[in-house]
Amino acid sequence: MTQNQNQILSSVKNAELVEKRRNQMIKGAITLFKEKGFHRTTTREIAKESGFSIGTLYEYIRTKEDVLFLVCDAIYEQVHERLESAIDLENPSVTNLEKVVESYFYLMDEMQEEVVIMYQEVKSLKKDTKEYVLQKERDMVGMLEKVIVTCLPHEISKQDAELMANNIFIQGQMWGFRRWVLQKQFTLKEYIDRQIHYLMASLAIDRTIVKDKEA
Amino acid sequence: MTQNQNQILSSVKNAELVEKRRNQMIKGAITLFKEKGFHRTTTREIAKESGFSIGTLYEYIRTKEDVLFLVCDAIYEQVHERLESAIDLENPSVTNLEKVVESYFYLMDEMQEEVVIMYQEVKSLKKDTKEYVLQKERDMVGMLEKVIVTCLPHEISKQDAELMANNIFIQGQMWGFRRWVLQKQFTLKEYIDRQIHYLMASLAIDRTIVKDKEA
Amino acid sequence: MTQNQNQILSSVKNAELVEKRRNQMIKGAITLFKEKGFHRTTTREIAKESGFSIGTLYEYIRTKEDVLFLVCDAIYEQVHERLESAIDLENPSVTNLEKVVESYFYLMDEMQEEVVIMYQEVKSLKKDTKEYVLQKERDMVGMLEKVIVTCLPHEISKQDAELMANNIFIQGQMWGFRRWVLQKQFTLKEYIDRQIHYLMASLAIDRTIVKDKEA
Amino acid sequence: MTQNQNQILSSVKNAELVEKRRNQMIKGAITLFKEKGFHRTTTREIAKESGFSIGTLYEYIRTKEDVLFLVCDAIYEQVHERLESAIDLENPSVTNLEKVVESYFYLMDEMQEEVVIMYQEVKSLKKDTKEYVLQKERDMVGMLEKVIVTCLPHEISKQDAELMANNIFIQGQMWGFRRWVLQKQFTLKEYIDRQIHYLMASLAIDRTIVKDKEA
DNA sequence: AATGAATGAGAATTCATTCAT
DNA sequence: CATGAATGAATTCTCATTCAT
Numbered sequence: 028m029t030q031n032q033n034q035i036l037s038s039v040k041n042a043e044l045v046e047k048r049r050n051q052m053i054k055g056a057i058t059l060f061k062e063k064g065f066h067r068t069t070t071r072e073i074a075k076e077s078g079f080s081i082g083t084l085y086e087y088i089r090t091k092e093d094v095l096f097l098v099c100d101a102i103y104e105q106v107h108e109r110l111e112s113a114i115d116l117e118n119p120s121v122t123n124l125e126k127v128v129e130s131y132f133y134l135m136d137e138m139q140e141e142v143v144i145m146y147q148e149v150k151s152l153k154k155d156t157k158e159y160v161l162q163k164e165r166d167m168v169g170m171l172e173k174v175i176v177t178c179l180p181h182e183i184s185k186q187d188a189e190l191m192a193n194n195i196f197i198q199g200q201m202w203g204f205r206r207w208v209l210q211k212q213f214t215l216k217e218y219i220d221r222q223i224h225y226l227m228a229s230l231a232i233d234r235t236i237v238k239d240k241e242a
Numbered sequence: 243m244t245q246n247q248n249q250i251l252s253s254v255k256n257a258e259l260v261e262k263r264r265n266q267m268i269k270g271a272i273t274l275f276k277e278k279g280f281h282r283t284t285t286r287e288i289a290k291e292s293g294f295s296i297g298t299l300y301e302y303i304r305t306k307e308d309v310l311f312l313v314c315d316a317i318y319e320q321v322h323e324r325l326e327s328a329i330d331l332e333n334p335s336v337t338n339l340e341k342v343v344e345s346y347f348y349l350m351d352e353m354q355e356e357v358v359i360m361y362q363e364v365k366s367l368k369k370d371t372k373e374y375v376l377q378k379e380r381d382m383v384g385m386l387e388k389v390i391v392t393c394l395p396h397e398i399s400k401q402d403a404e405l406m407a408n409n410i411f412i413q414g415q416m417w418g419f420r421r422w423v424l425q426k427q428f429t430l431k432e433y434i435d436r437q438i439h440y441l442m443a444s445l446a447i448d449r450t451i452v453k454d455k456e457a
Numbered sequence: 458m459t460q461n462q463n464q465i466l467s468s469v470k471n472a473e474l475v476e477k478r479r480n481q482m483i484k485g486a487i488t489l490f491k492e493k494g495f496h497r498t499t500t501r502e503i504a505k506e507s508g509f510s511i512g513t514l515y516e517y518i519r520t521k522e523d524v525l526f527l528v529c530d531a532i533y534e535q536v537h538e539r540l541e542s543a544i545d546l547e548n549p550s551v552t553n554l555e556k557v558v559e560s561y562f563y564l565m566d567e568m569q570e571e572v573v574i575m576y577q578e579v580k581s582l583k584k585d586t587k588e589y590v591l592q593k594e595r596d597m598v599g600m601l602e603k604v605i606v607t608c609l610p611h612e613i614s615k616q617d618a619e620l621m622a623n624n625i626f627i628q629g630q631m632w633g634f635r636r637w638v639l640q641k642q643f644t645l646k647e648y649i650d651r652q653i654h655y656l657m658a659s660l661a662i663d664r665t666i667v668k669d670k671e672a
Numbered sequence: 673m674t675q676n677q678n679q680i681l682s683s684v685k686n687a688e689l690v691e692k693r694r695n696q697m698i699k700g701a702i703t704l705f706k707e708k709g710f711h712r713t714t715t716r717e718i719a720k721e722s723g724f725s726i727g728t729l730y731e732y733i734r735t736k737e738d739v740l741f742l743v744c745d746a747i748y749e750q751v752h753e754r755l756e757s758a759i760d761l762e763n764p765s766v767t768n769l770e771k772v773v774e775s776y777f778y779l780m781d782e783m784q785e786e787v788v789i790m791y792q793e794v795k796s797l798k799k800d801t802k803e804y805v806l807q808k809e810r811d812m813v814g815m816l817e818k819v820i821v822t823c824l825p826h827e828i829s830k831q832d833a834e835l836m837a838n839n840i841f842i843q844g845q846m847w848g849f850r851r852w853v854l855q856k857q858f859t860l861k862e863y864i865d866r867q868i869h870y871l872m873a874s875l876a877i878d879r880t881i882v883k884d885k886e887a
Numbered sequence: 888a889a890t891g892a893a894t895g896a897g898a899a900t901t902c903a904t905t906c907a908t
Numbered sequence: 909c910a911t912g913a914a915t916g917a918a919t920t921c922t923c924a925t926t927c928a929t
Binding site: 044082083086 | 888889890891892
């Protein structure tokens, strides 16, 4: 359980149980949200899909929106973890930057449906929880930004770094988001390769030369 | 009225009136959808905001989803028109490409909320109408792609052109979509300038030299 | 126009026109009521089927129920006329009685759907109009009763005559009403023949003997 | 609960409770349908009359039409049971036939309003359920037919037996259906007596003789 | 802790009727 | 007289949430 889940009140005291039940709930809810979206999914369905009764569902949350929050939080948590483990700022290099971007794109491929959920449903969260979730998004863009700044061989303005990070961020999401268009024309590998190619080009980096040097 | 609106049946025969009322409806609905999204907006609210009764609303549509379709259709129609009028393929040049991209970004700034609606609600359309709307989106990316191919001084593969078009497309939307992040760090002008800068860089074009030549 | 239709107020003064329009209306309404019943038919549909607009419909009636009344009235009027023309009390005879019953059964065959409408919808009329329509029904049973009393060679109590008249009356309707059962087992001719056979038997009349005598 | 009620889905799992609630519902609905018919009765009224909330009503049915089906099914079930218990085919005799017909007429007197409901509303059922209910009606006519065939001292054709059964069937219903006419002229006893008299006469049976013999 | 029956506010949609043109 | 757009009360059905067991 992420620390954040504590924002959601539960009548049940046993923390382990709360975590277990909520994980069931998140899993079930994601399955359903993928299919029909948050609004078209009922709490009864969520309970059933999660393997317990509607009464039990409400022992672990207060409102339906809480489920959405848990789902969004879980998704970002997963992205965050994976991204973090892909980043190694000890040995910064352009190759390293490429590796991170590549990992991120692979991750987005794996999680495309989850990401689509977020895109389409975060807005349904109430102010506070929305703010919370959006902050996590910003954190992740921040991580990409840091990698860019650290790994580039030359200086880049804070603003430009942020722009590039945002671009990478949404290009990753785009793969899932605009899949009907893109996945008809590109394999995942091709997509990643071309996006990284243009990214490096825009950073005025000759990939072959740089790689040679590093080698 | 776009021809597509004929897909939506109306009990009212007078075509002019249908167009007028539907425009009221679209305007009212967009206002509400911006605020609370499609699902949290009731048909009664739409009727009221549009300036007529619930009964009258249903003289011009069959279901609530029809309103969403009308809204999506209207938004894309507007983007399409504006984009079309910005494109001039008679005198292709890199400057021309830049101009188109610039216009597109300005447009996305004006229509940011409308675009957010689309992003978040298209999914709620039923198969047929969704397919219809997504096709319109593809058309627009196609327009950008054509501009890229035509205006670039050198050859570019079909695949790469499509990728760039998609990138531009979502970078425009991103300005509205991720406004909380971006609009804190960039003015619109700055955003457009830097995005175009990187776009040109990634296309391996030295903007100053090209512009000099053209001049 | 039957005199009774004057119970229904019309804004239109021209009596001929009122009659014409109401006949259109009755025809249209019967078509629809057969299909879907009174409650599932809308006034808009009645107007359309009748060949004029909803506004025009309401120039000739006050409420939807008026249409039902007109329909019921028209149906009974038709039955009444036909029954009357089949009855010839100048030369009473058992054969004559048989003829009347036969005519009535043929009529019920022709009008089976109209009769079903009445059976199922009269109840939806308001007190006054319902009373009016039921009186017409009683009149018709009364006609049958009179034929029985007049044509039988022997005395029959008023009560028994009424009972027989009612029996005949509903046996005629039953042909349409329970058509799914009866029309599978009987041709119309067979049905009429057997019903008359039993009718005469119950009146203790040997048909062949009586007929011989008459001849 | 008749087995047939299982055709109607309920969200509630506890079968006993389902039966109890549905019986409340049927009772409440019949009261209302008697008064105003199916179409003029709202689901809210049914819920209230049944003693629970509208939400609870819909836990036990899917649509308003389900209530009608439940009502029709319950009515026929009751008629069926009563008819069955009145029939004793072990000792067939004309007196026995008379007894069955008598019981049936008494039953129709008790259930006149329920029967009127059926007559007027069955048509509102959708194809499948209507077919189902009509089959039950046929079953009951079949029971009467069997009694006729078994109890008569002489042979009677299948067709004629069926005709008589149908006649008896609707003569019973007629007592409730045309009550405004008949109940003014007849007591129940008189009605039954005369109908049975004519029935036996039409079957060419001298009641006094037959009864003497049996005695 | 778990269950699931009960609740009722709220939502979409329909349709008889009116009335200005 | 004819039209048909406008109206809004009424209706069916849903679903988040509660609470007694």
